[in-house]
Amino acid sequence: MDRDSVQRWLDSYIEAWRSNEPAQVQALFTADAEYRFHPWDEPLVGAAAIAEAWMANPDDPSSWEATYEPLVVTDDVALATGHTDYRFENKVYDNLFVLRFADSGRCSSFTEWYMKRPAVSEA
Numbered sequence: 845m846d847r848d849s850v851q852r853w854l855d856s857y858i859e860a861w862r863s864n865e866p867a868q869v870q871a872l873f874t875a876d877a878e879y880r881f882h883p884w885d886e887p888l889v890g891a892a893a894i895a896e897a898w899m900a901n902p903d904d905p906s907s908w909e910a911t912y913e914p915l916v917v918t919d920d921v922a923l924a925t926g927h928t929d930y931r932f933e934n935k936v937y938d939n940l941f942v943l944r945f946a947d948s949g950r951c952s953s954f955t956e957w958y959m960k961r962p963a964v965s966e967a
Contacts, residue, residue, distance in 0.1 A: 845945050850914040850922045853943075853951065858912070861898070862905040869895035873954070874946050880955040887953075894954075907932050912939065920945050928958070936961045 845853075853872065860868035870891040873879070878887035879894045888894050912926030924941040937958045944953035 845917055845920060845922060845949070847914045847917050849949060850917050850924065850943070850945075853945075853949065854912040854914070854924055854926075854941075858910050861903070861910070864899065864902045864905065866892075866895040866899055869898050872951055874948070874950045874952045877951055878953045883955050883957055903930075912941065915940075927961075934963075 856868075857872055860872055873891040873894050875891055876889065877891055877894060878889055879897070880887050881897075888897050908928060908930050910926060910928045912924050914922050915925045916923040922941075922943045922945070924939075924943060926939050926941075928937045928939060930936070937960050940957040942953075942955040942957070943951055946952045
């Protein structure tokens, strides 16, 4: 993988999230991919299980904006950073993704780390 390939994958991740279409989610991951919403979670295993989890509680596509970009990229591992802004909830999360990729360019392991930004007081 290179930076451009990882960026395309991240852009496709956002598109799949926004679409709420299981097939788009599954296309991102290998058949045996591991996915963790939190680093301490037991992983979901398989593209179908990942898509099912996403569809269990889908976000309204108009309720959020997200931007992610590669921070570090090696042959098969990438770290990506970014933020997710839930506009109507007034919540912003800073994200770090740890991604492992198969030769196909599909993600074989995904772990998300995120922190909610503190509210900014208006002085």
